[in-house]
């Protein structure tokens with residue numbers, strides 16, 4: 001569905017976003033993106049959604065290179081935007097309509113889908129926002145905004161779903177709903193970034209880990225990655241923990257924080 005070939009992105013101020021990243025997502029694959037703060041997860045997802053363009057290298061969607069020229073072609077761009085949905089890490093950056101209903105209906109309406117308003121009502125119901133249809137999005141709580149962003153993207157019925165730390169402010173019930181939803185949609189291709197290592201195992205079978213230099217340092221089985229404390233340590237996803245015992249002895253070891261611990 002999507003392929004990246006030696007994709008590098010540097011921001012205008014010279015900050016390196018990602019460096020020479022290459023991998024492909026096959027249809028129906030469920031992949032989890034891991035990496036420490038600032039390593040380039042959000043940059044990578046924006047490159048895949050065509051919101052940023054590589055400084056060098058290439059992103060291909062169904063074989064077509066995603067270029068500025070292609071994004072200007074109305075039909076191609078509409079198909080690409082309809083098929084590839086990105087839910088931003090910070091909900092505020094994607095909400096701008098006066099009401100929740102209009103916010104969800106916006107995407108389906110732009111894509112020329114039938115009855116965007118009905119579509120919006122259904123998705124508001126699914127994400128638990130049916131009672132807020134007339135409310136301005138900026139007056140929602142953080143978790144409600146995150147659910148609204150999910151509804152906005154899901155209402156467009158993408159085939160590739162890119163989620164940037166989607167559960168960061170969701171409560172356990174909403175998190176469970178999202179995990180179940182993603183499990184039920186076997187046909188969806190998903191790439192989900194998360195800092196939550198305990199949840200990661202529920203979100204996919206394959207892991208991509210970005211190192212602090214913005215390079216891909218692991219592409220393989222998620223369970224193997226989660227079991228490899230040394231790898232997680234190198235990726236800055238584990239930390240050294242100091243224990244002091246009652247008898248006065250101390251020891252240090254690498255520790256991975258999972259929610260159940």
Ligand SMILES: Nc1ncnc2c1ncn2[C@@H]1O[C@H](COP(=O)(O)OP(=O)(O)OP(=O)(O)O)[C@@H](O)[C@H]1O
Pocket residue numbers: 011012013015016017035036037038039040041042043044089
């Ligand atoms: N608009 C921008 N202009 C300049 N530098 C940026 C911009 N956005 C991000 N960066 C830089 O690019 C690098 C990667 O940022 P990115 O947001 O992709 O990281 P991340 O892995 O998503 O981090 P986090 O876990 O904190 O969400 C960082 O060094 C960041 O400071």
Ligand SMILES: [Mg+2]
Pocket residue numbers: 041042043089164
């Ligand atoms: Mg990020």
